[in-house]
Amino acid sequence: MLKDLLKTRLEKWKRLEYLTSRASKYHLTGLSGEEVREFGQLYRRTAADLAIAREEVRDQRLVNYLNHLVARAHGAIYRSESSGFGIIKDFLRYEFPVIFRQTFFYTLASFLIFLVTAAFGFGISFLDERFTEKTYPDMRRQIIAHENWTARINQGGQNPVASTGIQTNNIQVTFLAFVGGILAGLGTIWIEASNGLMFGAVMGLCLKYKFADVPIFVSAHGVIELTAIFISGGAGLLIGKAMLMPGDLKRKDALVTNGLLAIKLILGCIPMLVVAGIIEGFLSPANISPYYKFAVSILSAIFLVVYFLKPDLRQSSTAGAK
Secondary structure: OHHHHHHHHHHHHHHHHHHHHHHHHHOHHHOOHHHHHHHHHHHHHHHHHHHHHHHHHOOHHHHHHHHHHHHHHHHHHHHHHHOHHHHHHHHHHHHHHHHHHHOHHHHHHHHHHHHHHHHHHHHHHHHOHHHHHHHOHHHHHHHHOOOOHHHHHHHHHOHHHHHHHHHHHHHHHHHHHHHHHHHOOHHHHHHHHHHHHHHHHHHHHHHHOOOOHHHHHHHHHHHHHHHHHHHHHHHHHHHHHHHHOOOOOOHHHHHHHHHHHHHHHHHHHHHHHHHHHHHHHHHOOOOOOHHHHHHHHHHHHHHHHHHHHOOOHHHHOOHHHO
């Protein structure tokens, strides 16, 4: 049995040693895509050989050799996945889109809450001015007077400061939407609904008084910013669902499970909000043709669709090696 195993498997083990040495030195990124797939296959096969050696061959030298080889290969995989910047890169490149798809219906629910309240705000502000007179009097006055308050961002070189402030404010909104889930989801619903109501009211007034500056301003950064807000709302609803309907799990376990997903969604939203803040601080208020801003909006939408729908390419190469 020992001779047969050595005859058929020794070459594969030596190959795994070679790939493990390279992966330990350069991480998995130092291997080609084909080598990563081969590495995963050899790792799984060698782990199975180790089990056979322990149960059937029972040669201690072989068991020690295979155990050391499997441990080295596992360590190379773990270090590659847990090294500094690699964690962030892999999370944004692979894990965040996967979690987004897994929790898509929560994000969709968040979007629908925003959409319904935005539609209500749009309709009532367009049809009945008394609503905005009481709720957003100063904003209504500025829109009627065609005062483009967004132009102030360009005054006195305020763009960097404004961009930083916008990023901070947007991140605060996403965290509020997330934390609102603790109140059985009611806080999240309130955040999404209030933002939707204001957005709809502003757009309704802009249409009524033929004031295009604000919609044009929003167009450049709005796709990324609003998508992040919808995702954060979905994260809050995940928490609320765990509290109200834990299913077969204990409420504590459901909160831990959904909470981890929700936290990852929020972490994925932060880079989106940073990008949106940069666009909002520099490009959105810029005195350029609106078509450039519309182009950024369209390209942002295309990028997000491609990004969130792309498959996790690791599944075919290293999923079984973890």
